[in-house]
Amino acid sequence: MPRKITKKPQEDEYTTIKIPNDLVIAIDRLIGTRGYKSRGEIVKEALRIFLDKFEKEEQFQMLNHDSEGVKVWDRKLRRVADIIFKPNTIYCTVCDAHYCEHIRYALSQPDIQQLIKKKKEEGWQINPPEI
Numbered sequence: 201m202p203r204k205i206t207k208k209p210q211e212d213e214y215t216t217i218k219i220p221n222d223l224v225i226a227i228d229r230l231i232g233t234r235g236y237k238s239r240g241e242i243v244k245e246a247l248r249i250f251l252d253k254f255e256k257e258e259q260f261q262m263l264n265h266d267s268e269g270v271k272v273w274d275r276k277l278r279r280v281a282d283i284i285f286k287p288n289t290i291y292c293t294v295c296d297a298h299y300c301e302h303i304r305y306a307l308s309q310p311d312i313q314q315l316i317k318k319k320k321e322e323g324w325q326i327n328p329p330e331i
């Protein structure tokens with residue numbers, strides 16, 4: 201059961217959240233690199249990526265897949281995106297694109313990562329941006 205939120209956040213207000221010191225140490229190592237100037241900046245970016253991932257997982261669902269491709273159900277569009285694997289590219293029928301949010305979602309799934317890895321070992325030239 202989710203824990204009860206004791207204080208509802210107000211707009212334009214900040215909430216203090218406790219995090220373990222090992223994470224703080226890891227965050228501090230990033231300050232001064234990649235343009236990061238503060239802990240808050242790093243935590244905000246990390247949380248946005250994390251929350252975006254959950255949002256995408258709620259939006260998309262992998263229906264089935266084989267070595268030819270994968271079907272991704274898009275709840276927002278209420279459509280199935282056919283993601284087709286070819287020796288030198290990946291294609292999404294909904295977006296008419298070789299890289300889109302459906303492909304990115306498909307490539308984030310462990311089964312598909314394994315499949316792409318196997319295909320690359322077989323000589324396929326698929327090189328999506330995040331693999």
Ligand SMILES: [Zn+2]
Pocket residue numbers: 281292293294295296297300301302303
């Ligand atoms: Zn797409």
